[in-house]
Amino acid sequence: MSLRVGMVAGEPSGDLLAARIIRGISRHDTQSLCQGIGGPAMAKQGFEAWKPMDALTVFGYVDALKRMPNLLSTYFNVKKRWLSDKPDVFVGIDAPDFNLRLELQLKQAGVPTVHFVGPSIWAWRYERINKIRQAVSHMLVLFPFEVEIYQKEGVPVTYVGHPLAEIIPMQPDKTAARRYLGVDPNARVLALMPGSRASEIKLLGPRFLQAAQILLKQDPDLQVLVPMVNPARRKEFQVLLDQYPIPSCRIIEQTGEQSPLVTPAPLQTGSFQGQAQENAAASIDFKERPAAWNVMEAADAVLVASGTATLEAALFKRPMVISYVLSPMMKRMMEWKSGQARPYVPWVGLPNVLARDFVVPELLQDDATPQALAEASWKALTDASYARQVSERFTQIHESLWRNTPELAAQAIVQQAR
Template structure:
């Protein structure tokens, strides 16, 4: 009999990961029946959508509180539909607040559960491991060090690698990327990536642009390239750029293609000034030196501290490249340290220190090799094995 699969992904990155899993399972079971909550990538792989993933998309605690009635309504209706369907296995992709709660409920009623993308318990709220152990039949993790954590805690786990490592070229081509963007091939280029959320752009873009202005005083030929994820972020950034004007500033909107415009930006630049998040890992996979920064508003900081029960991450690093390498391979300038002067000074080294640049590129090449696994096959095999058990 063909596998009956239920899945939930709550945002674009999860939609892409989930679509790869569906593809991997369908290669082994052509009659696969998949349904759940997701986006266009999952739908393209033949999944029937009960709800679009936009119904789960919230940004931060404040947005979650505003949309709580809608989220609860979606959760209860979808939970009921899963119990009625009784799939062979349920796969939750990221979205831990929604998925782990759902996985706990349905696993208690005899449905095997797989969770893909382990919550960052290694940085925040390690005590969540106890709920995970009850909710998850099998955990799929993106990073090698996570496997030991879950195995030690008695949670069946498989390291499947990070699919970005298979999608991003092992040998980036800076010249071709610049030609695709319509940039002159020569000269230094700094990428500015202030994040995809309104709150991130509001906090980081002014600091990043002021740092760019300081850099330009030292090197008037320096160029800056900025990816913006949608029209709203572009409009927001343009207003900020008018307050903090910078010459040789080129902005690019996200486009529908085989990869995001941000990847062209990362491949084309010499170094990047980037908001902490997945973009730091992508920049590392493109083997570019970077300066990582992040600033939380006082309200968001208090909410995170309240929810986590701690005033900061339990690791000394915040940026994913540093977490994976277990060292400060690239600088992190957070909160009060994220001044324009500090950011500019760190960028100078990333752009001009040839020894440091070569060492950083080699570390990132090794990281790329370590994360490059056949993620779709490994995930599919673990999910099928869980369903059979």
Template sequence: MKLHLGIVTGEPSGDLLAKQILEGIRNKYLQDAIYDGIGGLELSSIGFNSWYSMDELSVFGYLDAILAFPRIFSIYKNVKKRWLTNKPDVFLGIDLPDFNLRLESSLKKNNIPTIHFISPSIWAWRFDRITMIKEAVSHMLVVFPFEEEIYRKENIPVTYVGHPLASVIPLKPSQESARKFLNIDPKAQVVAVLPGSRSSEISNLGPIFLQTVKLLNKIRPDLQFIVPMVNESRRSEFENLLDSIEVSNLRCISRRDYENNILINKPLSWYAMEASDLVLLSSGTATLEAALFKKPMIISYVLSPLVKKIMTWQSGQNKPYLPWIGLPNILMNRFVVPEFVQDNATPKKLAEAVLNILLDRTYCSSIVDCFQNMHKDLKLDTPKLVAETIIKVVKKTM
């Protein structure tokens, strides 16, 4: 059996996972196979034929998406034409729902089985997308346990495969080693501050977080703050805010500070979270990462009036279906950690929450136990389970 597998991924994490999946398929099932589509350096390192760099599909926010639409639509048409001409045995779309679901719909209509890995957040926004998913996806692979029931109710084949991050982040983080790497006093109380990876998040949340730090400077001058930045552009934007909001004991870091350090082998935000006693952060995947590092956290998010209007128009909702925005709260189905959203996200409220949590040792201990159990639930052999599903789907069509 010579397998032809098509893949599209647009993020480094998806690129690495896809590489692990392909290695699993080769080692256990097939030695001789064809893999092509869109990927990154990890896939290319094992002979994947990438027609475009996955960076071509990476956009952040509505404005970027609008500006990038002509380029992405051209890629979409070309990729679809290639696969309809030379049909793969199965297609694996990793995340990128706006691109991959449309592509999967076309491929499935032409009798190409489609597997989608990482469900869109239909449980929070736009459940109406389930109709398109039914039309587009032969088999859905989900990363959270509660998602299985959603798809089973809709009669969509589904498999829970665990969350890849749970296998990468250790069950027992080492605050000591992280502080040593970042050169942080082992006795200090440290708050990691993560205002987000997008420019809009820096501009909306950055000033609020800095004003929070300023208030905490007055009340707890011993507190240390570390702010990891995803790239130099975001760092520059954040440091520009420091010109107008003067704070103490805050250190902003980015990759350039460690470019000569051969020991760096994970995102700087992970080091910062691991080294911290508490994390103040923007809603998103980072909240799950903080939970996997077993950290108390305070989640916040602020949308500009324009973006909020666009989201309301696009989704038909004024707010998410769920009462929570943070992944730890969604997974636990209750408010495990505090959230401050929109008008409720004030420096005073955030500072009070920081102080209350740092003083409450019982709460902090309970958070560690809670997140330890969550981590174990999410930790499965994801590449193996995905590879097994791909083979099962292919065999059904033979």
């Protein structure tokens, strides 16, 4: 009898993570059936989508409130289906507000539940561990420091590494990326990455562009590359670029089908820079990768909004300046929901959290002035000794995150279903 796996992924990043898990499960059981809520990458691996992941994708609290009726309808629909026809195991990928509620109901009904990508309880709202303990049979985590947290709290846990560490090359090829993008191999290049949400573009875009204008006064030949996740974000950014013109600025959009789902060679223990990882990296075509990856690989430094992009920039070994700005209303809502004015840890950016150190600067809220952003970016662009030190620290992070994630995750999931 084939293995039936319920799955819910609510964002593009979760779609990519889940697709790799599905591939790993199919290696254990070629007749396995994975079904539920997911996206196009999961569909390519044979996933049966009851609803598209767009049903769960929201951007911020305001959007969540507007879409609450549809979110509730989706929740009750899939819960009813799985309670009446129970899967062998359920896997929730990220989306904790939705998945933890669903996992609690399914676990109480006797369905083993696995949650992949632990909520950042180490930074915000640690009390969520109580809900996790009740709802989750087994937790799969991306970062090694999370294991101790869940073990201490009595939650079964497996560290599976971060899938991005398998895909992004251990040694980036700046020359090849610039050749693909048509960038002068000898130019000084800054990547501007103000975020993928409209609110981020609105709040960070002007500051980033004004910082770039200051940098251009120091180096008139500076090249500025800005990756945009979709036409809507590009349109919003273009309005800002018209207000704060940068003659050398190029907006880079996705040109091909984003599918960075390479099949890495088997992991060789103790050989993080060996042939297996090089083969994985070499099998990715530039046109198939996220535009942001090509831009980061081509850049000398990155000015970036806090989020997953900071980890990607670290894996590309690029010195960066991390920034973020919340509107007063969003800041109040976040403080109200979490009961905190700031994270438990002193860092916001993932690279610094993983290093347990301020490897790269973080300029947040009122500190994110154009002048401060420009000064920090200039150091990242021009200080070769500093860039080497940052690269060495990021290489250590890359090595710590690189595991055979699909296999490790699949093993834990299949074991729960037995």
